Amino acid sequence: MQKPDTEHRAQDTVAAGHLIEFDQVVKRYGDHVVLDHLDFTVERGRHVTLIGPSGSGKTTILRLLMTLERISEGLILVGGRPLSHMAGPNGSLKPADEKYQREVRKKIGMVFQQFNLFPNMNVLQNITEAPVSVLGLDRAEAEERAGELLDMVGLREKITAHPTQLSGGQQQRVAIARALAMRPEILLLDEVTSALDPELVAGVLDLLREIAHTTDITMLCVTHEMGFARDISDQVLMFDGGRVIESGPPERIFGDPEQERTREFLSAVL
Numbered sequence: 001m002q003k004p005d006t007e008h009r010a011q012d013t014v015a016a017g018h019l020i021e022f023d024q025v026v027k028r029y030g031d032h033v034v035l036d037h038l039d040f041t042v043e044r045g046r047h048v049t050l051i052g053p054s055g056s057g058k059t060t061i062l063r064l065l066m067t068l069e070r071i072s073e074g075l076i077l078v079g080g081r082p083l084s085h086m087a088g089p090n091g092s093l094k095p096a097d098e099k100y101q102r103e104v105r106k107k108i109g110m111v112f113q114q115f116n117l118f119p120n121m122n123v124l125q126n127i128t129e130a131p132v133s134v135l136g137l138d139r140a141e142a143e144e145r146a147g148e149l150l151d152m153v154g155l156r157e158k159i160t161a162h163p164t165q166l167s168g169g170q171q172q173r174v175a176i177a178r179a180l181a182m183r184p185e186i187l188l189l190d191e192v193t194s195a196l197d198p199e200l201v202a203g204v205l206d207l208l209r210e211i212a213h214t215t216d217i218t219m220l221c222v223t224h225e226m227g228f229a230r231d232i233s234d235q236v237l238m239f240d241g242g243r244v245i246e247s248g249p250p251e252r253i254f255g256d257p258e259q260e261r262t263r264e265f266l267s268a269v270l
């Protein structure tokens, strides 16, 4: 296996304006190849949606970016810096150092399907915890910012409520506010409405539309809500078999896909 030249790769990535680059990424769980020499790039400020059949590796991609998982081969660059590099005589992969991984995590906010709020903290504490403990923000400043975010997500009156006192939709809005409180460069959204009752889905999607249209955050979004994907995306990536089989602007992917596999998938979900 050839050793990638990470230094030159990183320079190329930055020069091309890519904030995120996956370069020949392989992810295996045992013998199961989930990502198979996957290549794609995301430019700063773009909104990219990942679609594809269940099990095609979409969530794995987000988890790799958060450094919650490690790749088996290849290279992932964020802001031109690799999250891992080849090391040792047999070319095995070594993750970037802990300090750098923490730096990357600070740049990235993630919203999960299951909200994952801290159950023992109220809404305000959920939103201010990381800005204070990770970014070192002054508590008063963090609380002021939390108040603004709660206004944005329409939940100022729930500031002292605990997660169990909120509906799923409200919890997800708090989770979105919590992610934004870190002022991330990149927002990862992993099927954020899948666990919601149908009547709560529209409110959360409207909030995300507003964020997409009014901020310059780079968004990477896994969703089964094709209408939403069409509204917010600059680019849609269709996954199958551990690779991107087709990508393009939403009008083309949804209106006139090139691949038969994309047509089949869309006709099953639309």
Ligand SMILES: Nc1ncnc2c1ncn2[C@@H]1O[C@H](COP(=O)(O)OP(=O)(O)OP(=O)(O)O)[C@@H](O)[C@H]1O
Pocket (backbone or CB within 6 Å): 029, 034, 052, 053, 054, 055, 056, 057, 058, 059, 060, 061
């Ligand atoms: N920790 C793990 N150990 C073993 N296999 C795993 C692990 N995590 C994910 N997988 C497998 O990797 C594959 C890709 O999973 P992933 O969750 O990324 O798919 P997905 O495209 O997001 O699917 P869905 O749309 O259903 O959420 C699946 O076959 C899954 O079973």
